[in-house]
Amino acid sequence: MQEAVTLLILLGALLEGEALHLIYLPATANVAENSPPETSVHKFSVNLSVSLAPVSPGFPLVINSSPLTEAFRVNWLSGTDFEVVTTEKEQLDFETGPNIFDLQIYVKDEVGVTDLQILTVQVTDVNEPPQFPGNLAKGLELYIAEGTNPGSIYQVEAFDPEDTSRNIPLSYYLISPSKNFRMSGNGTLFSTTEFDFEAGHSSYHLTVEVRDSGGLKATMALQVNIVNLNDELPRFTSPRQVFMIPEELSPGTIVANITAEDPDDKNFTSHLLYSITTVNNYFMINQLTGTIQVAHRLDRDARELRQNPTISLEVLVKDRPYGGQENHIQITFIVQDINDNPATCTKFTFSIMVTERAAKGTLLLDLNKFCFDDDSEAPNNKFNFTTPSGVGSSSRFLQDPAGSGKIVLIGDLDYENPSNLATGNKYTVIIQVQDITPPHYKNNIYIYILTSPENEFPLVFDRPSYIFDVSEVNPARTRIGQVQATDKDFPQSSIRYSISTGGASLQHPNIFWINPKTGELQLVTKADYETTPTYVLRIQATNSEDTSSVTVTVNILEENDEKPICFPNSYFLAIPVDLKVGTNIQNFKLTCTDLDSSPRSFRYSIDPGNVNSHFTFSPNAGSNVTHLLLASHFDYTGGLDKIWDYKLLVYITDDNLLSGRKKAEALVQTGTVTLSIKVIPHPTTIITTTPRPRITYRIQRENIYSSSAWYVPFVITVGSILLLGLLVSLLILLVKAIHRHCPYKTAKDQKPLVKKGEVKRAKRDAVVEIIQMRSIFDGEAIDPVTGEIYEFNSKTGARKWKDPLTQMPKCKESSPQVTAMQRITAGEGNWPLRTTTKEEDGLSSKAQAEGAGLGPRNEDGKPGTPKHRNPTLTSRASPKPHPGK
Missing domain, CATH: 2.60.40.60 (Cadherins)
Structure with a gap:
């Protein structure tokens, strides 16, 4: 709703012709060069539209200037009054910059009404006083080393902004005159005396004035600092140079304080730097304060201090880290010995092995060979030994003489003595080694005296020999028996058992195993009576002292464990x-x-x-x-x-x-x-027939290899690779011989397989009999009917006739074969076909007779009783219809 009202007001204002506009613009204004920021340039007002919508925040503003500048901006005065003022972002210079600027003043109220007017600003020239360049106007500091000869110090320069060519001369003056300085008219500053930092002032404050020809002037503060030179040697002020210190001071302990002063700078002693020039491992110095501290352990009783307890150092003091004045002083430290080392020994624990039959009075140990005191001076390095103590030791061990540290045996150590066994044959003697001077340092010495037993009794088995029996069918890990050995010596040590000899077989290096701890004998694998019926072993028992052996006989009991x-x-x-x-x-x-x-x-x-x-x-x-x-x-x-x-x-x-x-x-x-x-089966092959004359028997034979005769292709393959050339030659000769002696003959069937009158009624069925002929004939028999000899395959029943004279396989005469094309050519195209292979020549007449519906026939084709069919006839199938039907 508010937006609609605003729009209506705006439309009304436009109709009346009273839109928002700037008053007192366009206009031309002047501003002096180098005016300070916020200098007023021009004032104007904004005439609002009828809607009285206020000016949008940030308006009016300068949106553009020609040439481009940021020296102006718009300030709000009150109500609708505004003014254009200068800014601090850019200085207006009549001599160097543009003199005229066109500023575009843009205003916009909150309903979007705008106005744009031009304000032309002209920069006016003003006579300016001289100026010092850059930061010189804020002041200048100069430094002069003490002892410098009088003369020129610095050339002061200023310029007149009105003189762009810089040809008008300026005049320079010292406003605050000084007897130590003067200035020429061209701005050259001179020193008139030689400065001494320690005797006079360390700095001077001057004011330099410059004037142009019009009498305008400018001033600059000038401070001249006198630089202190390091021209005096530092002097040591500490009175002592020899220090007596005890040994074993803690690191960081202050042992001396070296002080010095610098005449050049007496009030600032911290400017002095101290150092030790002598190479040493014991002391360090604080380079700012001169205090000397212990750096490492001071051991009077070790290394070079044991020979010479005096340490000399040279201390160097400098008043500057580099290139300053320096001085040297020699100081000496004498390290004093204290009783800081207890009496000690190279070892505090001793283990002594004494045989159980050692004689009384035997010297067991002299502690003086192992104990000493590191203190360098007497009486700090003197010590003695206390009386021995320890369970069971007072009646067996003693120092002789007392306090000498010589331990002797005075008692009995026999293992067979029950009282000795009560102590475990291990004795502990405790002796203290002690300083004779305060603070009487002590150290305990532990002496362990062990009694070593002597081998008084041999290691023996509980039997002179062993005989064990085990069946040859017993499995591995079967327990056979156990041997046992004992030793009466104390303490009793563990016994280990092993097989030293015997127990080997053809297949195993040892078929027996003995438990090394218990002596139990076991089988590693089954024994074989037929191979070895008896084993003689040599079992060895060993402890830490003795070794003993015994014979063990293992009899293998025979069992029926072998298969036929x-x-x-x-x-x-x-x-x-x-x-x-x-x-x-x-x-x-x-x-x-x-x-x-x-x-x-x-x-x-x-x-x-x-x-x-x-x-x-x-x-x-x-x-x-x-x-x-x-x-x-x-x-x-x-x-x-x-x-x-x-x-x-x-x-x-x-x-x-x-x-x-x-x-x-x-x-x-x-x-x-x-x-x-x-x-x-019976060697006579019987061809199965059917009374229907419309069926044609097709007998096919395939040669395959028996799976049991795998070696045949293997031998043929190997032989073919080795004798390929020879076999090819023999094959060619064989083919020529067969072709020459056994020519194949072909002839037409003498009789049709079916009667012509029955051709139309014949169905297009056929029986296909496949006879698989194996190429391997592993049997031979005599036909009981014909008396001829034939070879046969025992798996398939396939036969091959042999010549009774030569006993070689016969060459088969080609039997008449009728193909489908021959019958069609002869006018018998729709007749069922009867085809045979060459191997059926001897049976063709019989098969033709039976196929023609004449009933079962013998081998010569005459009527006869059908015999058992050859089991190798494997399949029958009906033929497809003749294409002519």
């Missing part, structure tokens, strides 16, 4: 399915050994893996050699047997000892052998 070990530990066997019962399988036998059992103690069992108990060992007990037999025939046709690969775990158990100990006392150990047996 058989060869071979694992083996692979392959047998035909129709092997005769009771046959020794591949003449396999086990040969077993046992270090701690009889060859007739073995028993053999097979478990697990012996399904239907087809296998057994003969004999199954009572021999270390046994054979593997077929116990019953295989029945895969009837379904009794289904496993072709047997994993047998054979257990071989021993149940008695070679030594003939009772079985109840012996342990039973069992070894194991792993046998892998592969049953090979």
